[in-house]
Structures are given as C-alpha cells and as structure tokens.
Amino acid sequence: xxxxxxxxxxxxxxxxxxxxxxxxxxxxxxxxxxxxxxxxxxxxxxxxxxxxxxxxxxxxxxxxxxxxxxxxxxxxxxxxxxxxxxxxx
Amino acid sequence: xxxxxxxxxxxxxxxxxxxxxxxxxxxxxxxxxxxxxxxxxxxxxxxxxxxxxxxxxxxxxxxxxxxxxxxxxxxxxxxxxxxxxxxxxxxxxxxxxxxxxxxxxxxxxxxxxxxxxxxxxxxxxxxxxxxxxxxxxxxxxxxxxxxxxxxxxxxxxxxxxxxxxxxxxxxxxxxxxxxxxxxxxxxxxxxxxxxxxxxxxxxxxxxxxxxxxxxxxxxxxxxxxxxxxxxxxxxxxxxxxxxxxxxxxxxxxxxxxxxxxxxxxxxxxxxxxxxxxxxxxxxxxxxxxxxxxxxxxxxxxxxxxxxxxxxxxxxxxxxxxxxxxxxxxxxxxxxxxxxxxxxxxxxxxxxxxxxxxxxxxxxxxxxxxxxxxxxxxxxxxxxxxxxxxxxxxxxxxxxxxxxxxxxxxxxxxxxxxxxxxxxxxxxxxxxxxxxxxxxxxxxxxxxxxxxxxxxxxxxxxxxxxxxxxxxxxxxxxxxxx
Numbered sequence: 212x213x214x215x216x217x218x219x220x221x222x223x224x225x226x227x228x229x230x231x232x233x234x235x236x237x238x239x240x241x242x243x244x245x246x247x248x249x250x251x252x253x254x255x256x257x258x259x260x261x262x263x264x265x266x267x268x269x270x271x272x273x274x275x276x277x278x279x280x281x282x283x284x285x286x287x288x289x290x291x292x293x294x295x296x297x298x299x300x
Numbered sequence: 301x302x303x304x305x306x307x308x309x310x311x312x313x314x315x316x317x318x319x320x321x322x323x324x325x326x327x328x329x330x331x332x333x334x335x336x337x338x339x340x341x342x343x344x345x346x347x348x349x350x351x352x353x354x355x356x357x358x359x360x361x362x363x364x365x366x367x368x369x370x371x372x373x374x375x376x377x378x379x380x381x382x383x384x385x386x387x388x389x390x391x392x393x394x395x396x397x398x399x400x401x402x403x404x405x406x407x408x409x410x411x412x413x414x415x416x417x418x419x420x421x422x423x424x425x426x427x428x429x430x431x432x433x434x435x436x437x438x439x440x441x442x443x444x445x446x447x448x449x450x451x452x453x454x455x456x457x458x459x460x461x462x463x464x465x466x467x468x469x470x471x472x473x474x475x476x477x478x479x480x481x482x483x484x485x486x487x488x489x490x491x492x493x494x495x496x497x498x499x500x501x502x503x504x505x506x507x508x509x510x511x512x513x514x515x516x517x518x519x520x521x522x523x524x525x526x527x528x529x530x531x532x533x534x535x536x537x538x539x540x541x542x543x544x545x546x547x548x549x550x551x552x553x554x555x556x557x558x559x560x561x562x563x564x565x566x567x568x569x570x571x572x573x574x575x576x577x578x579x580x581x582x583x584x585x586x587x588x589x590x591x592x593x594x595x596x597x598x599x600x601x602x603x604x605x606x607x608x609x610x611x612x613x614x615x616x617x618x619x620x621x622x623x624x625x626x627x628x629x630x631x632x633x634x635x636x637x638x639x640x641x642x643x644x645x646x647x648x649x650x651x652x653x654x655x656x657x658x659x660x661x662x663x664x665x666x667x668x669x670x671x672x673x674x675x676x677x678x679x680x681x682x683x684x685x686x687x688x689x690x691x692x693x694x695x696x697x698x699x700x701x702x703x704x705x706x707x708x709x710x711x712x713x714x715x716x717x718x719x720x721x722x723x724x725x726x727x728x729x730x731x732x733x734x735x736x737x738x739x740x741x742x743x744x745x746x747x748x749x750x751x752x753x754x755x756x757x758x759x760x761x762x763x764x765x766x767x768x769x770x771x772x773x774x775x776x777x778x779x780x781x
Binding site for chain 2: 214216217219220221223224226227228230231234235238239242243246247249250251253255257258259260262263266267268270271274275278279282286287288289290291292
C-alpha cells in the first residue's frame with residue numbers, strides 16, 4: 212500500500228534526476244561555452260585547456276562533493292526487510 | 301616474454317582463484333542456494349557494491365578500446381567518456397530504495413523475477429530472457445576476445461592458448477563461487493583497476509615531460525586534438541550529448557547493473573556505495589581516457605588503437621609496475637565477463653528452467669543445473685571467441701544499446717508508475733528491440749545522434765500510450781507499488 216518508505220524513495224529518486232541535470236549542465240556549458248573558439252587561442256589552467264579543466268576536472272570534483280553533501284543531509288536510512296516495518300498489505 | 305610483467309599478473313590470478321574457492325564454502329553451506337549463488341545472500345556492503353558496479357561497468361572498452369580511440373581523437377573523447385560519471389550515482393539513486401524494498405517483497409533474485417511479479421506476464425519473461433541471452437552472449441564474447449588478445453600480446457602465447465588460460469580461470473571461480481565470488485573478486489579487480497589507472501596516468505605525464513609540454517605537442521600536431529570536437533571535428537555537441545543516454549542514464553536498463561541494486565545489505569551500504577562508486581568510476585574513466593590522449597606525443601604513430609594501452613604501459617613504467625597496471629584491463633575484462641556469465645546462467649536456470657520447465661525442482665537439482673548451465677555457457681562462448689569478429693568496441697556497445705532499449709522503461713515505470721502494465725511493457729520491449737536493431741543496421745546516427753536515442757524515445761512513447769489505453773483492465777495490481 213502507501214508504504215512510508217516509498218515517499219522517501221521517491222524523493223531520493225527525484226534528487227538523482229536533479230543531480231544528473233546539474234551534472235549535464237556543468238559538463239556541457241563549460242565544454243562548448245569555452246571550447247568552441249579556435250583551439251590556438253585557448254587559455255590554459257594547470258596545463259589543461261580551460262574548457263577541459265572546468266568541464267571534466269573541476270566539474271567532476273564539484274559533482275562528487277555535491278553528491279557527498281546530498282547523501283549526508285538528504286538521504287534517509289530505511290529498513291529494506293518486511294518484518295521491520297510492520298506496515299504491509 | 302616479459303617475465304617481470306608476468307609475475308604480478310600470475311599473483312593476481314592466484315588471488316582471484318583463492319577467492320573463488322573461499323566463496324564456494326558459502327555456496328555449499330547456504331540454506332537458500334538460489335539466493336546465495338545468484339545474489340550472494342543480499343549481503344553486500346557499500347565498498348563491495350561500489351566496486352562491483354564499477355568493475356562490471358568498466359570493461360575491455362574502458363581499458364583497451366576507449367584509450368585507443370582517445371589516442372586518435374584527443375580531449376574530445378575524454379569529454380565524451382565523462383558522460384559515464386552518472387552511472388555511479390544515478391542508477392543507485394533512481395532504482396534506489398524502492399527497487400531494494402520491492403525486490404525483497406517479491407523475493408526477486410533476477411531482474412526478470414522483478415518484471416515477472418510486477419507485470420504478471422509470461423511474454424514479458426520470454427522477451428526479457430531472449431534479449432538478455434542474445435545480447436549478453438555477444439557482449440561476453442567480445443570481452444573474452446579482449447582478454448585473450450591481452451594475454452597474447454603480453455606473453456607471446458598463441459591466441460587460442462591465451463583464450464584457454466583466460467577462460468579456465470574465469471570459469472572455475474565463477475562456477476564454484478557464484479555471485480559472492482564474483483562480487484569479492486570484483487572488489488579486488490576494481491581496486492586493481494583504480495590503482496592501475498592512477499599509476500599509468502602519472503607515469504605517462506612524467507614520460508611526456510609534464511602536462512603543459514604534452515599539450516603543446518598536441519597543439520603542434522593538430523590543434524583540434526585539444527578541442528571538444530575531436531581531431532576530425534566529428535564530435536558534435538548533439539552527438540556527444542546523446543551519449544549521456546547510452547552510457548549515463550540508460551545504464552538503468554542494463555540487467556547486469558540493475559541486479560546489483562538488489563543485492564545490498566541495507567540503506568547505509570547503498571549510501572556509501574553511491575559516493576565510493578562515483579569517485580571510482582570518475583577516476584578510472586577520466587584517468588584511462590586522458591592517458592590515451594597524453595600517450596599521443598609520448599608514443600607517436602601507433603596504428604591499431606587497441607595496442608596503445610599495453611605498449612604505453614611497457615614503455616613508461618618499470619616492469620613490475622607495468623605488471624600491476626596490465627592486471628587492470630585483465631581485471632576489467634574478467635569482472636565484466638563474470639557478471640555476464642552469472643546473469644546469463646541465472647536467466648536460463650531461474651527464469652526459464654524453473655519458470656517453464658520444472659517449477660518444482662529440488663534444491664540439489666537446482667544446484668546441479670546451475671553449475672552445469674554456467675559451465676556450458678562459458679564453454680560455448682569460448683567456441684565463439686575462437687573465431688573472433690574484429691570490432692570489439694562495436695559489439696560491446698551494440699549490446700549496451702540493445703538491452704537499454706528493451707529494459708529501461710519497463711524497469712523505471714514498473715517501479716514508479718501505477719498505470720504501467722504488461723501490455724505497455726511488452727510493446728515497449730518489442731518496439732525498443734526491433735527499432736534498435738533496424739536503426740543500427742540501416743540508419744546509424746540518425747540526425748547526428750547516437751543510435752540508441754531514437755529506440756529509447758520510441759519505447760518510451762509506446763510504453764506510455766499502450767499503458768494508458770489499457771490500464772483500466774488492471775485494478776488488482778495497484779497494491780504492488
């Protein structure tokens with residue numbers, strides 16, 4: 212029936228989708244925003260072209276940090292087994 | 301023969317073997333053979349889950365094919381490969397707790413168990429089993445070939461001897477140890493992949509005289525090597541973006557990944573698996589593909605992409621380290637093959653044999669059949685791999701896209717949409733499968749998108765439309781989700 216755990220699960224699944232959208236936006240925005248010009252005129256950060264640094268390196272590190280924070284503060288522990296929740300059918 | 305390289309490889313193989321025998325004890329003592337053999341008793345903790353996801357997902361193409369393409373294409377290919385990052389968190393978050401809870405409620409052991417209970421339809425079971433067997437068999441063959449080629453190039457042994465050695469190692473530990481052996485060896489293999497890719501990346505940067513130096517070499521040769529569009533400008537934003545569907549979000553439809561989302565112990569292990577898994581997948585994918593690009597000036601003029609990674613390792617690292625690093629692609633291949641083998645065998649035993657042929661089989665019969673089927677499939681794949689088709693990456697991606705087109709919507713809507721029903725699922729699976737095969741044959745990359753895009757859209761539309769048209773017939777299933 213309307214298992215309480217499902218409300219949590221639904222919310223967390225939505226968070227997953229939002230995270231992918233953010234991830235895509237960072238990845239796409241920096242890559243094609245900074246990388247579309249003439250490669251000979253790129254600026255470099257730590258030896259990497261700026262688009263690559265922000266999109267693939269900084270963007271990835273940011274996502275990992277974001278995922279860590281989201282898990283720590285928004286994800287709830289729920290029991291998976293039937294006998295522990297006492298509320299079925 | 302490179303003996304210094306071979307010794308670490310042999311040590312690696314021995315460790316894998318020992319784990320198989322250790323896991324076999326659990327299999328023999330367990331009181332629920334099916335649950336133990338095919339799911340490891342649902343006891344996976346966070347680290348194990350993360351590593352087995354990463355190791356299953358990272359295959360021959362991440363370590364051999366991918367860096368080879370990156371070598372020729374440049375940084376644009378690294379950009380594309382970073383679309384794989386979501387595979388680490390997205391699948392576990394979206395399937396997440398609901399999948400785990402419902403799988404336990406249904407006592408599901410395979411993905412097909414879940415689909416059968418959810419849709420109550422034999423047609424769903426048959427179509428699923430058919431696509432799993434066809435696609436994963438070809439995918440396994442591709443991995444098997446990669447493994448044999450790798451041993452061949454390192455040891456100088458003949459291809460068929462190499463294939464035989466490789467296959468026997470994998471078969472023995474999978475057959476006797478089941479899923480627990482697969483997951484535990486995945487943890488070892490995943491760690492080897494992680495460490496190996498970091499060592500190789502560092503070694504290559506040093507050999508190339510630093511990042512700045514390598515980048516200016518790349519620009520001097522062809523400035524497009526450092527652009528997001530690739531060396532020949534073929535990586536358009538639309539094409540690269542649709543890769544997110546294939547190697548990012550569509551991964552939910554891969555049975556070998558989905559089945560892992562029902563094997564963990566509790567929600568804590570799921571949480572830590574998300575974090576560890578994302579870091580691990582990010583590191584390996586980024587490390588290996590970037591290494592492929594950086595190899596371009598370090599080791600110029602390699603014609604066959606698949607040779608970039610082994611040759612580079614032997615060139616830039618001292619022999620013993622090279623052995624450890626070369627164990628990484630071997631680990632990647634083994635861990636993918638073992639998961640596929642387990643899955644095909646559980647499909648045949650659990651979803652076909654126990655469903656349709658002999659539902660009342662006793663535990664010892666099931667045990668015998670499971671061992672036998674796993675062995676037979678493994679041997680059949682060896683025969684296919686003996687006369688190998690050439691395009692390793694292609695075969696592998698073919699199976700990814702096909703499985704995703706079939707499974708992604710029946711799984712997602714099966715979990716989250718009450719109106720979703722068997723008619724929607726069946727139509728969507730058939731539409732997804734046939735449109736994928738047709739488009740792949742006749743119009744690959746329609747409108748500049750990756751081949752998988754349209755089949756996924758078609759199967760989405762057919763699932764939703766047919767379910768809406770027929771959902772009034774299904775009052776009695778609504779309690780399930």
